Amino acid sequence: MKHVSVPLISALLLSACTVGPDFEAPRRPPVTSYIAKVDAGPPSDQRLIIGEEVAADWWTALHSTALNEVISQALAGNQTIASARARVAEAQEEVNAAEGALLPQLSFGATAGEQKYGKDLFGPADISIPPFSYYGLGPSVNFPLDLFGGQRRTVEEKQAYVDYQRYELAAAYQSLIASVTAEALALAAARAQIHILDVIVDSDQRNIDLVQASIVAGVGTQVQLQTALSQLASDRTGLPDLVQDEAVARHALADSIGDVPAEWIPPDFTLTDFGLPSAIPIGVPSDLVHNRPDIEAAEAQLHLASAAIGVATANLYPQIDLTGTLTQQALTPGALFLGVSNAWSVAASLTQPIFDGGRLSAERRATVDNYQATLATYRQTILTAFGEVADALQALSNDATLLQDEIAASDTAARSLDLARRSYQAGNSGILDVIDAQRSYSEAQLGLARATARRLADTARLYLVLGGSPIATTTNPTQAELQDEQSATLPNEQLSDAVVGERNTLRD
Numbered sequence: 001m002k003h004v005s006v007p008l009i010s011a012l013l014l015s016a017c018t019v020g021p022d023f024e025a026p027r028r029p030p031v032t033s034y035i036a037k038v039d040a041g042p043p044s045d046q047r048l049i050i051g052e053e054v055a056a057d058w059w060t061a062l063h064s065t066a067l068n069e070v071i072s073q074a075l076a077g078n079q080t081i082a083s084a085r086a087r088v089a090e091a092q093e094e095v096n097a098a099e100g101a102l103l104p105q106l107s108f109g110a111t112a113g114e115q116k117y118g119k120d121l122f123g124p125a126d127i128s129i130p131p132f133s134y135y136g137l138g139p140s141v142n143f144p145l146d147l148f149g150g151q152r153r154t155v156e157e158k159q160a161y162v163d164y165q166r167y168e169l170a171a172a173y174q175s176l177i178a179s180v181t182a183e184a185l186a187l188a189a190a191r192a193q194i195h196i197l198d199v200i201v202d203s204d205q206r207n208i209d210l211v212q213a214s215i216v217a218g219v220g221t222q223v224q225l226q227t228a229l230s231q232l233a234s235d236r237t238g239l240p241d242l243v244q245d246e247a248v249a250r251h252a253l254a255d256s257i258g259d260v261p262a263e264w265i266p267p268d269f270t271l272t273d274f275g276l277p278s279a280i281p282i283g284v285p286s287d288l289v290h291n292r293p294d295i296e297a298a299e300a301q302l303h304l305a306s307a308a309i310g311v312a313t314a315n316l317y318p319q320i321d322l323t324g325t326l327t328q329q330a331l332t333p334g335a336l337f338l339g340v341s342n343a344w345s346v347a348a349s350l351t352q353p354i355f356d357g358g359r360l361s362a363e364r365r366a367t368v369d370n371y372q373a374t375l376a377t378y379r380q381t382i383l384t385a386f387g388e389v390a391d392a393l394q395a396l397s398n399d400a401t402l403l404q405d406e407i408a409a410s411d412t413a414a415r416s417l418d419l420a421r422r423s424y425q426a427g428n429s430g431i432l433d434v435i436d437a438q439r440s441y442s443e444a445q446l447g448l449a450r451a452t453a454r455r456l457a458d459t460a461r462l463y464l465v466l467g468g469s470p471i472a473t474t475t476n477p478t479q480a481e482l483q484d485e486q487s488a489t490l491p492n493e494q495l496s497d498a499v500v501g502e503r504n505t506l507r508d
Helices: 002-014 058-062 065-077 079-100 150-216 222-236 238-256 285-291 293-314 359-425 431-465 477-481 495-507
Strands: 047-050 105-115 132-144 279-283 319-330 342-351
Touching: 058 065, 058 150, 058 431, 065 150, 065 238, 079 150, 150 222, 150 238, 150 293, 150 359, 150 431, 222 238, 222 431, 279 285, 279 359, 279 431, 285 293, 285 359, 293 359, 359 431
Parallel strands: 047 279
Antiparallel strands: 105 132, 132 319, 319 342
């Protein structure tokens, strides 16, 4: 028997195969531009550098030391990041467990019991066995042969899930950096507008003083005074909303760094603390799929769906297990280690599904359908990414034009207000002219602050949607692993054909 079983087992191991489609990387999308006319770049104070990759610490291009410090705090203390890192570790341990299942499983067991057989067990024979004690101990080994690769596909599936969680961690870092940058800019914009409104309120008070002085001189009227007072009250109504915006941004920043608003005070961000980069690298459009973690995560999900097809396919084939035990059996503990107590067994088991109501076939078809759905989601993720970059590039160009217009409008409104006040003091115009000029100046100042903050925010957004990642600047080993090039990434367009081929093989 031994001479037959060893060659048989060896032949089975050598003939083992892995069923299901093999995941392969496809061609990169042949994209040469994000949108028409954008490659010429935004206005002359900024230029786009095609072919140069976005730096890992892209936020430093905004030239804000305070922002750099807050981002460092957020990277160290954010709880969402801590959760994502733990998910990566969890997924890796699941891979270790799946790989361990490929190896022989050795265990050691011991039993002790009291037994009493019933008299009727022996039929007509009048035999009665008194109660007795029994003992046993020894090792046992179980080895699933995995001839059709179901367990190996499970390992592949688990590894794809690790890749997914790693890219989700990278995406969480990106989201955190984007959130901190956006909230810092929102805080600076709110404070700038609050300062502008304070100046406007002071100007309104100056208008009131002018009217009161003209009333004393006998040329002003109470109607003019009420108009000036109304303008002051109207301008003050804008302050509560801006104060609320400033508070929301402060609280969001505290949450991002892993602290409570009562225990953490943000830096005094102002718009002048930030600077626009003169040159923005935008890489090569065809490389976008490898720069964005959301696309890489969708790709890892596709790999996972492909491996699941292999697992479901292997379930249709025979499952073979080898089991061996070596046991010491005795009726007394002292006799356990005597030669007469030796016992052993070797067994091979085979399970082949015959009739399951179509369950296994349906489960496999479900995995194929899931793969097709995941493939569509992956493709849509790519389309969405290119759309976001196109939107950001167009917004940056529009922001530059808007900012120039707001600067011109603010300068013009300031001159008009000065002339209106001089004319009113000289008696050549009424207070309504001053108030109208004041209103235009107020709107221009607020518009300039909003346009400045908007251009800064859209610049940061462009870096983000291009795939800028903070991973390379961190020292955590798990994060460093995210820099490694993954061997199996994008889905092969011919993978569906492989799936169909596997289905036809099963039918045959």
